[in-house]
Amino acid sequence: MTRVRGLAPAARAGLVLLALLLAVALVGPLLAGDAAERLTDAGQQGASWAHPLGTDRLGRDVLARTIVAARLTLLMAAAATAIAAVGGILLGTTLSLLRPRAQAVGARFVDLLVAYPAILVAITVTAILAPSAKSATVGIGLAFVATFARLTHTLARSVAGRDHVAVARLLGLSSWHVLRRHVLPNVAEPLLVLTSVAFSAAVVALSALSFLGLGVQPPSYDWGTMLTDGLASLYTNPIQAVGPALGIVLTGVTAGLIGDGLASILDPRQAGRARRPVIVSAPPAVSAPPAVAGPPAFADPPTASVAAASANGAPPTAGLSVSGLSVTRADGVPLVSGVDFAVAPGEIVGLVGESGSGKSLTAMAVARLLGAGVGASADVLRLGELDLLAADTDARLATRVGVVFQDPSSSFNPALRVGTQATEVVRVHGGLGRGEARDAAVAAFGAVRISEPERRMRQYPHELSGGMRQRAMIAAALLPGPELLIADEPTTALDVTVQADVLDLLCEANRERGTAILFISHDLAVVAQLCHRVLVMYAGRIVEELPAELLRSGAVSHPYTRALLGATPRIELGAERRPPRGLPGRPPQPEQRPDGCAFAARCALATERCRETAPELELERAGEGRRVACHEARPVAVGETSG
Numbered sequence: 027m028t029r030v031r032g033l034a035p036a037a038r039a040g041l042v043l044l045a046l047l048l049a050v051a052l053v054g055p056l057l058a059g060d061a062a063e064r065l066t067d068a069g070q071q072g073a074s075w076a077h078p079l080g081t082d083r084l085g086r087d088v089l090a091r092t093i094v095a096a097r098l099t100l101l102m103a104a105a106a107t108a109i110a111a112v113g114g115i116l117l118g119t120t121l122s123l124l125r126p127r128a129q130a131v132g133a134r135f136v137d138l139l140v141a142y143p144a145i146l147v148a149i150t151v152t153a154i155l156a157p158s159a160k161s162a163t164v165g166i167g168l169a170f171v172a173t174f175a176r177l178t179h180t181l182a183r184s185v186a187g188r189d190h191v192a193v194a195r196l197l198g199l200s201s202w203h204v205l206r207r208h209v210l211p212n213v214a215e216p217l218l219v220l221t222s223v224a225f226s227a228a229v230v231a232l233s234a235l236s237f238l239g240l241g242v243q244p245p246s247y248d249w250g251t252m253l254t255d256g257l258a259s260l261y262t263n264p265i266q267a268v269g270p271a272l273g274i275v276l277t278g279v280t281a282g283l284i285g286d287g288l289a290s291i292l293d294p295r296q297a298g299r300a301r302r303p304v305i306v307s308a309p310p311a312v313s314a315p316p317a318v319a320g321p322p323a324f325a326d327p328p329t330a331s332v333a334a335a336s337a338n339g340a341p342p343t344a345g346l347s348v349s350g351l352s353v354t355r356a357d358g359v360p361l362v363s364g365v366d367f368a369v370a371p372g373e374i375v376g377l378v379g380e381s382g383s384g385k386s387l388t389a390m391a392v393a394r395l396l397g398a399g400v401g402a403s404a405d406v407l408r409l410g411e412l413d414l415l416a417a418d419t420d421a422r423l424a425t426r427v428g429v430v431f432q433d434p435s436s437s438f439n440p441a442l443r444v445g446t447q448a449t450e451v452v453r454v455h456g457g458l459g460r461g462e463a464r465d466a467a468v469a470a471f472g473a474v475r476i477s478e479p480e481r482r483m484r485q486y487p488h489e490l491s492g493g494m495r496q497r498a499m500i501a502a503a504l505l506p507g508p509e510l511l512i513a514d515e516p517t518t519a520l521d522v523t524v525q526a527d528v529l530d531l532l533c534e535a536n537r538e539r540g541t542a543i544l545f546i547s548h549d550l551a552v553v554a555q556l557c558h559r560v561l562v563m564y565a566g567r568i569v570e571e572l573p574a575e576l577l578r579s580g581a582v583s584h585p586y587t588r589a590l591l592g593a594t595p596r597i598e599l600g601a602e603r604r605p606p607r608g609l610p611g612r613p614p615q616p617e618q619r620p621d622g623c624a625f626a627a628r629c630a631l632a633t634e635r636c637r638e639t640a641p642e643l644e645l646e647r648a649g650e651g652r653r654v655a656c657h658e659a660r661p662v663a664v665g666e667t668s669g
C-alpha cells in the first residue's frame with residue numbers, strides 16, 4: 027500500500043482560514059460597505075434574519091461592520107508585526123555580531139525592554155505621537171521589537187556554537203556571510219512561529235489601544251473600537267460584541283496554524299516529510315552496500331622515516347609546529363598549558379587522554395576555532411611558512427587546514443544542501459566557478475565511496491546516513507587539498523563497521539595525498555593502529571609523546587599512559603576473560619590543578635617531589651622519539667612491556 031502525506035492538516039486548515047480572512051478583508055468593504063454605514067431607527071437590536079449579529083447604538087448592522095473592519099484591523103496588525111520582526115531581527119543580528127562584552131551589555135538592555143510590558147510601551151509611543159491608527163501601529167510594532175531581538179540573538183548564539191558554523195568560520199567567510207547563510211536559515215523556524223504569535227498579539231493589543239481611545243479614531247473603526255461599543259452594552263445587547271470578538275479569535279487561531287505550517291515547510295527536515303510523497307511500504311532505496319570489512323585496513327604501518335622525523339626536539343620546517351601553546355579561560359584559569367608538538371607532512375599524530383584533558387581545545391586553537399570564553403597564546407604556531415598567530419591567515423587557513431568533527435549530524439548546516447556546503451571553500455577561496463566546484467566535489471565524494479555522488483550533493487544532510495554524512499564531511503574537508511586535517515573524534519558517533527570505513531578513508535588520504543593528520547580520540551587501540559606517533563594529554567598538558575609502535579607493544583613510560591592502556595578493552599581470541607583495569611579517581615578540574623604533577627593524586631608511584639614540582643616534558647632516550655613528563659618514569663624500550 028502506498029500512502030501519500032501532504033501538508034499537515036492543521037496547516038491546511040490555517041491556509042483555508044487565511045484565505046477566508048483575506049477574502050473578507052479584500053471584498054468585504056465593497057460588498058458590505060453600505061450596510062455598515064446605513065443608520066436606522068432600530069438601534070441596539072438583538073439577532074434577527076435582517077441583522078444576524080444585531081445592530082449598534084445607531085442602528086448599523088454589526089455583521090456588516092465586522093466584515094468592513096477586518097481590512098483595517100488586519101492591515102494594522104500586519105504592519106505592526108512587520109515593524110517588530112524587521113526591527114527585532116536586525117537588532118538581534120547586529121547584537122550577535124558585536125564583541126562579547128558589548129554583546130552582553132546589549133543583551134541585558136534588550137532583556138530590560140522585554141521585561142517592560144509591551145502595552146505600556148505602545149501606550150507611551152501612542153501618547154507621544156498623538157492617538158491615531160498609525161501611531162497605534164507604530165507603538166505596537168516598537169513594543170514587540172525587543173521580543174524579536176532577544177529570540178534572534180539567543181538563537182543566533184546557540185547556532186553559532188555548532189560545528190557547521192565553526193567550519194564556515196574556518197573557511198574564512200565574513201561574519202555577515204556566516205550569519206546570513208549558516209545562522210539565520212537555522213533560526214527561521216522559531217522566528218516564524220514568533221511572527222505568527224506576534225500577529226495575533228498585535229490584533230489584541232491594537233484592539234486594546236482602540237478600546238482605550240488611543241488607537242483608531244472615529245469615523246474609522248476596527249474590531250477594537252467595535253468591541254468597545256459592544257462591551258458598553260454587554261448587559262442590554264450582548265450579541266453586539268460577538269462579531270468583533272469572533273474576528274479577533276479567528277485571526278489568532280489562523281495566525282497560530284499558519285505559523286506552525288510555515289515552520290514545518292521551511293525546516294528542510296520537516297519539509298522532506300511533509301512535501302515529498304512518502305512511500306511507506308515500498309522497499310527502501312538501495313544505496314552502497316554496508317561495509318562489512320573486518321578490522322580496518324590501516325594499510326601502512328608507521329614508517330621508520332616518519333617516526334624519525336618526530337619529536338626529537340627539532341621541529342620540522344614543513345607541517346605543523348606548535349610551541350608553548352596555552353589556552354586560558356576568560357577568568358584566567360589555564361585549560362591547556364605549554365603544549366609543544368609537531369606534525370610532519372604525511373604523518374598521523376594521535377592525541378589521546380581522558381575527557382576534559384584539553385585535546386579539543388588544543389586542536390581548535392591550531393585551527394583558530396576556539397569558542398567564546400577562551401583565548402589562546404603560543405610562542406610558535408606555524409603550518410609550514412604560514413604563521414597561524416598572524417591575524418590575516420583566515421583565508422589561507424581555510425584551504426590549508428581541514429576539520430572533521432565528531433558528530434556528523436552537526437557538522438553540516440541542516441538548512442543547506444550538502445553539495446552547496448561541500449563546494450563553499452573552493453568557490454570562495456579556490457576561485458572555482460560553480461560548475462568546476464561541483465565537478466571537483468562529485469569526484470571527491472566518489473573518492474570517499476559515496477554512492478550516486480551527484481544525487482547526494484543535491485540532498486540535505488538529514489537525508490544521508492550518519493556514516494555517509496561523515497564521509498561527505500571528509501570529502502569536503504579534503505576538497506581544497508589541505509596540508510593538515512584535524513579529525514576530532516571522527517568515529518565516536520558511528521557504529522564499528524562504519525568506523526572502520528571512515529578510518530580507512532583517513533589512512534587513504536594520508537597515504538595517497540600525504541595529508542598530515544592530527545587525530546583526536548579516546549580509543550587507544552584505534553590510535554595505536556592508525557597513527558605514527560601519539561601524544562598523551564592529562565589535565566591540559568602533554569605527559570608523554572611516543573612512537574605508536576611503542577604504544578602497540580605496551581612499552582610506555584608514563585604511569586598515566588600505562589593506566590590508560592590497562593583500561594583499554596582488548597579482544598584476544600582464545601584468551602581468558604580479563605576485564606580491563608579501571609583508572610580510579612577523576613582528573614582535577616582546571617581551577618583545582620595542583621602546582622605539582624596533576625596525576626600525582628591518582629598515581630601509585632607518586633612521591634613528595636611529584637606533589638611539589640610539576641615535571642617537564644623531556645626527551646627520555648635519544649633517538650627513540652619519546653618525551654615524558656614524569657619524575658618517576660621508568661625507561662622502557664621496544665620489546666619490553668611496562669607491566
Ligand SMILES: Nc1ncnc2c1ncn2[C@@H]1O[C@H](COP(=O)(O)OP(=O)(O)OP(=O)(O)O)[C@@H](O)[C@H]1O
Pocket residue numbers: 355361379380381382383384385386387388397398399400548616
Ligand atoms: N569554551 C570554554 N569555556 C570554558 N571552559 C572550556 C571551554 N571549552 C572547554 N572548556 C574546558 O576545558 C577543558 C578541556 O576541554 P576539551 O574540550 O579540550 O577536553 P577534551 O580532552 O577534548 O574532552 P573530550 O574528550 O570530552 O572532548 C574542560 O575542562 C572543559 O570543560
